[in-house]
Amino acid sequence: MKTAAIFYHAGCPVCVEAENQVADALDPARYDVEHVHLGEQSGRIAAAEAAGVKSVPALVIGGTAFHINFGAPMSALKG
Amino acid sequence: MKTAAIFYHAGCPVCVEAENQVADALDPARYDVEHVHLGEQSGRIAAAEAAGVKSVPALVIGGTAFHINFGAPMSALKG
Numbered sequence: 001m002k003t004a005a006i007f008y009h010a011g012c013p014v015c016v017e018a019e020n021q022v023a024d025a026l027d028p029a030r031y032d033v034e035h036v037h038l039g040e041q042s043g044r045i046a047a048a049e050a051a052g053v054k055s056v057p058a059l060v061i062g063g064t065a066f067h068i069n070f071g072a073p074m075s076a077l078k079g
Numbered sequence: 080m081k082t083a084a085i086f087y088h089a090g091c092p093v094c095v096e097a098e099n100q101v102a103d104a105l106d107p108a109r110y111d112v113e114h115v116h117l118g119e120q121s122g123r124i125a126a127a128e129a130a131g132v133k134s135v136p137a138l139v140i141g142g143t144a145f146h147i148n149f150g151a152p153m154s155a156l157k158g
Binding site for chain 1 (some may be wrong): 145
């Protein structure tokens, strides 16, 4: 069974770079990578925060949050 | 030809987690991942900084530096 990975972003330049270079670099044979734009899917913010996400871009792999560089804090994504 | 990726770390807990969950998750069919312990290989610090690495753990993919969470600043690794 593949490991679930969620890449959280907000469409910012730092996010796009991390998406193209890190999230898309994961081994597709071992990981199912879902991409979530928190600016457009604010209903997913609570789950991201519960997983430990404090800023975007972030990659949650197997339940652990990894912040990749820094684009925007979660607070900036809340309406 | 595979893309070169270098995972820079210093053996810290945050580094080990990033190594096990992110660096080792890269697709081996597309990336050649080298692991460099900057605490033991201080001769590699200059090249890491030139690539934009400011703290460890960090992953340099195709010449671009991605800082993954925060373990230690580069200054802590210099004798």
